[in-house]
Amino acid sequence: MSHLKRLTGLAGALVLISSLSACGDKIQNLxxxxxxxxxxxxxxxxxxxxxxxxxxxxxxxxxQQLKTRAQYGxxxxxxxx
Amino acid sequence: xxxxKFICDAERCIECNGCVTACKNEHEVPWGVNRRRVxxxxxxxPGERSIxxxxxxxSDAPCMAVCPVNCFYRTEEGVVLHDKDVCIGCGYxxxxxxxxxxxxxxxxxxxxxGKMDKCTFCAGGPExxxxxxxxxxxxxxxxxxxKLPACAEMCSTKALLAGDGDVVADIFRNRxxxxxxxxxxxxxxxxxxxxxxxxxxxS
Numbered sequence: 001m002s003h004l005k006r007l008t009g010l011a012g013a014l015v016l017i018s019s020l021s022a023c024g025d026k027i028q029n030l031x032x033x034x035x036x037x038x039x040x041x042x043x044x045x046x047x048x049x050x051x052x053x054x055x056x057x058x059x060x061x062x063x064q065q066l067k068t069r070a071q072y073g074x075x076x077x078x079x080x081x
Numbered sequence: 082x083x084x085x086k087f088i089c090d091a092e093r094c095i096e097c098n099g100c101v102t103a104c105k106n107e108h109e110v111p112w113g114v115n116r117r118r119v120x121x122x123x124x125x126x127p128g129e130r131s132i133x134x135x136x137x138x139x140s141d142a143p144c145m146a147v148c149p150v151n152c153f154y155r156t157e158e159g160v161v162l163h164d165k166d167v168c169i170g171c172g173y174x175x176x177x178x179x180x181x182x183x184x185x186x187x188x189x190x191x192x193x194x195g196k197m198d199k200c201t202f203c204a205g206g207p208e209x210x211x212x213x214x215x216x217x218x219x220x221x222x223x224x225x226x227x228k229l230p231a232c233a234e235m236c237s238t239k240a241l242l243a244g245d246g247d248v249v250a251d252i253f254r255n256r257x258x259x260x261x262x263x264x265x266x267x268x269x270x271x272x273x274x275x276x277x278x279x280x281x282x283x284s
Contacts, residue, residue, distance in 0.1 A: 035164060035207040037156060040224035044211025051227035063082040063245070065227045070244035073234055075252045077259060 084140075084159025085202055085224075086246040086273065087233070088253050089132045092263035093240035096121055096131040100232035100241050104135075107203070107231040108220025114184040116200040117232050133232065133241045136161065136182035136200035137272035144174035144183060158224070159246075160202040165218045168196045179271050202243070203230040246273075 041063070043056025050056070054065035071078060096119050104110065104117045117135035138161045145153040145161065152167035153174075174197060175183040186195040205222030208215035215222060223231060233243035242249040257264045 035166075037154070037162065037205075037207045038210050038225075039157060040204060040210070040222070042210060042225065043227075044222055044225045046211045046226075049211075049221075049226050054227045059082075062227060066082075066224075066229060066244055067248050069227070069229055069234075070242075070248045070252070073229065074239050074242050074244070074249070075255070076239050077252075077255050 082158065083245050083247045085138060085204075085244065086159070086249060086269075087135065087137055087202075087230075088242040088249050088266055089134070089268070090240045090242065090253060090256065090263065091130040091132050091265070091267055092260070093238045094119065094131040094133060095238055095240070097237060099235050099237050100133045103231040103235035104200070107223070108201075109216075110198070110220070111186050114186055114198050116182075116184060116198065132267045133236075134180055134182075134268070135232070136178075136202075137180055137268055138200075138202055139272045140274060143177035143179070147173045147177040149173060154207075156204065158204070160204045160224075162201055162204060162206055162219075163197065163199070164207050165196045165198075166207075170194045170196050172197075180268065200230075203228070 039059070041057065041059040043050060045056075051065060051069070053068070054061040056062075098119050101115060101117050101119060105115070108116070110116055117133060119131050119133050121129060121131045123129045138159060140159070142153065142155070142161045144163075145155070148163075149171060150167050150169055152163045152165075153161060154164070155161050170185060172183075172185065172194060175181070175185070182199045184198045186198065187193070201219050203221060203223035205211075205215045205225065206219035208218060210222050210225040221231075223229065228234065230243040233241045242252055253266065
């Protein structure tokens with residue numbers, strides 16, 4: 001009887017140990033899930049560096065601002081002709 | 082808004098390195114790291130051409146494909162960025178990149194390779210827009226300030242164009258029509274390529 005008790009205890013201990021072994025494992029998922037990046041049209045919140053011709057949070061005004069800036073700053077044909 | 086692209090007009094580039102200087106100054110890029118550089122072909126002989134080279138933010142970026150820790154991501158505007166907190170500095174991206182864009186600071190003892198650094202199209206990184214952390218890791222976020230990349234905006238001859246792909250292509254097309262030559266856009270085929278359909282055929 002005591003032999004059976006000992007066996008049951010041993011089996012129980014083994015089950016406990018095997019169920020605990022996973023607790024020590026480190027997660028092995030790829031750490032490489034990049035953080036989500038805020039869209040540029042949301043602005044930086046730093047007024048002093050931000051161009052004043054568009055409204056932060058308004059995607060269309062941001063896109064229009066970049067197009068206008070590209071035309072004004074880079075298209076010298078439109079400025080000279 | 083189409084996707085962001087660079088065009089370097091080899092007919093106009095005079096190898097002044099203004100773009101390189103503007104980039105280094107704007108982002109306080111460390112010594113030894115050049116996010117942008119000017120390459121001159123046939124130097125000193127008739128037909129010499131210079132082109133300003135940086136990350137082209139490829140449509141199907143090879144760096145993204147080979148990164149073992151998946152640190153790259155593409156923004157809605159088509160800008161290829163990376164997370165320096167995830168990068169392990171293995172250098173696979175630099176072997177894969179056809180433009181030599183990925184750079185590694187080599188200030189450590191025995192030339193230990195640090196985290197990869199590259200052109201961000203002045204779009205910062207995954208830290209909060211305009212934050213100090215973003216500036217220290219990736220430089221200024223000019224796109225979020227409603228500005229275009231500093232290299233292109235500072236280009237004295239307007240050889241380097243940056244912005245919405247449709248807009249810069251229109252500007253370049255108009256130039257080519259006006260001058261009647263120099264229609265070749267260096268690097269565009271490699272970076273933005275031809276579209277491949279589901280069967281793998283190129284169009």
